[in-house]
Amino acid sequence: MTVRPRPRRPSLTALIHAGAALLAGGSLAVTLWTGMEERPTALAFGVLVTVGELNRWTGARVREAAPLGAAGALSYALLGANAQEPSRHGAAQVVAVVLAAALVGCVPHVARGQGPVLDHLARRVLSVAFAAVCFQPLYNRGVFDHWEGPAYALLLLALLALTVLCDCVLAAALAHSRTGWPFGPLLRDELRALLGIGSAVCATGAVMALAVAVVGLWALPVFCLPLLLTQLSFRRYAAVRTTYRQTIASLARATEIAGYTPPGHARRVAELSRAVGRDLGLTRPELAVLESAALMHDIGQLSLVDPVPAGATADLPGPEQRRIALLGGAVVRQTGVDPSVAVVVERQADPYREQPVAARIVRAVNAYEEKVQGAGPGGPLTALEDLRLATAGDYAPDVVESLARVLARDCLTVPSAG
């Protein structure tokens, strides 16, 4: 995988937004011109999508923030029959209904000023339009009439899978153009996240479309409840994760308050490590491990009776650095975080050839951070130069180069998406 410094491309974001807006406007115009077909169905699905969007959570790092909204929108796009009567609504109506419902559902989020709403809306409109355009015109023309029974169910599932894949590409493209992180790893993360909530959304979308076809609108409340439960448990999971991250951050600040390291050191190392990890194409779980390890990399110093001057471990002799690293690993093991975090903390002072990638990143970034501290305006360049000179044994050359790229790109202003 080649990773070059890429310019930011807000034009791609603008393009996607413009496409979605055009589509939405066109669909609204067509729907207004031809009038709504089957209003009760449209209203029921609209309410479903609105409820799903209202329950959307923001801020957490999850792929699909409103699974109920997504599943409801996709099942309306793939709705072929209602209580065994063929449905007559077209693709334009699907897009219009979902757009209206999503807009209503977004109001509280906008009012509270949370999260990038435009990206979310654009993705929802484009993916629903894709599914609807693939299905409704062909269905209304009778192309699927000879697909019966289980074959029809599998057809819906396949269409949904295709839609969700496209949505992944779209999400990765949006994140890429917004942050400048490499596209490949972003797409890989999106695809991996698909296995969890994505598959649930697909299955629920298909089941709802089929169930409404069999029993009519009764299916919506009956089946909503289990999925609402899924959504709530996801929400709780996100909440637990958040408090957990806060606690780790507090533990990391223990060394700062104890006067072992300069204020903000752990947080800066964590942010810069994450950026370098992204640049090197680490996966999302690897990035989480890297971030936790970077936050806690100095925790071993708590075991020292007297602080190291200015917390500058990078200038200590090698064996001493390794001893502190081992003590830190022992403390981290007590915290119950992923054991791989403890491994990274333990091995942060080893020569880079023996280290796992995350430990290499923590080591180089920590050294850079310590060298820049109080070094004045020329500090970053001198520090990078120092690191480059030590790439023979201590610091991995590819990590140092990636660090240089990240710094040049000025990614240190942490992007909101992601």
Add this chain to the structure above:
Amino acid sequence: MEAVPARARAYVAGLVVVTLCCLLPLPETHAPWWAVVLLASLYAGGEQAAARRRFAGTFYPVLLAGAFLLPPPAAALVPVPGALLSRAEQRPHALRRIWRAAQLALAVWAAGRVHEALGGQDAVRTPDFPYVLVAAGAAVLAFCLALTALEGGILALAERVPVRRAWRGLFVRSLAPVAVHGLAGLMMAVLWRSPYGPVAALLVLLPMCVSWWVFAQSSRERAAHRATIRALVQAVDIKDGYTRGHSERVGQASMMIARELGMDDARVEVLRFAGILHDVGKLGVPTRLLRKDGPLTPEERRVIELHPEYGHEMVRGIGFLGEARAAVLHHHERLDGSGYPYGLMGSQIPESARVVAVADAFDAMTSTRSYRRARPVPAALEELGRCAGAQFDPRMVAALVRALAREGWHPAVTADEERPGLPAPPVPDRQGARR
């Protein structure tokens, strides 16, 4: 539970006989046997996967779908292979598996029976909404009742739990989850009978599985979170050896006071955290000072008195701690205004801080420190009573006295049991600390 009482064995044997009686009409029933085999293997496979991946849920939707689709004796067969193959956590394995199989088979049979009696099978075939919901609801109720009644029976016989207590809450607690499983099972049954067939029915299980997976993840994450809080406390222990266990005990005493004052459970839990974390700011105090033997100079005392502010600085970013953060900051304030860091008076001091202050002083007096022996509990309470009003809130002291009179003082230090590999008190050249 090595020795199972004979009456529990007899109870299980009786259940097996009843189950066999329920299965007797099997040869005459016309059931789609392939459906029985499919559902049974689905249930068995699901339970196996759940046990291996530590899912939280059980595959009740499959069982209930069986009850909605099949004649009762055939439906009762569905859980049997899965229950017999499942892994029992404790000995005796065979008895536990048989008990589980009989319990589930009887519960499914009861659900199927009720559903059949209400004509639910035809309603599912048509499908006749909303009548389907009535029949299914009754069946779910029967399933839940049978499950909890049998469960209460075994609890009463094997563990000698009083019958009343064994049953109380069991039904109410399990009704909501079983009802959601019932809805999923109903959807499975309806789709199974629809033209789209079993393929569509199986899709229903996918979101349920994801939901269980998330549930398991979040309980794992919560355990990790608790461990991290404990690590914060242990970090203090690393620096300040002689207060070992102090934090946990203060947490316990704070919890007792809070409960005695009639606070709700969430607040009691927050106060427990407040007690556990009250001294976390000692991390900011130089280790040499904390470990110093002998009297402190005024200068050194001032440095140590900074620890509430350090502690607050550390925990203020942890959202769920709530008012525990105020307790960390103010637990050294005194009612007469002579405390630190801010010298607050009376009701200016947050309630949580007043609770923790009493708990902290109580444990400091009743535990052995390097410079003095522990005092007996009555002497400590007397001392607290003397200082009530000037230093401590009399309400909190009275609450502690009442709670101790009722429950006694049994400080359980969980942290000590769960710290096999802590590099306790860290010696300078400790290379072997990694394992």
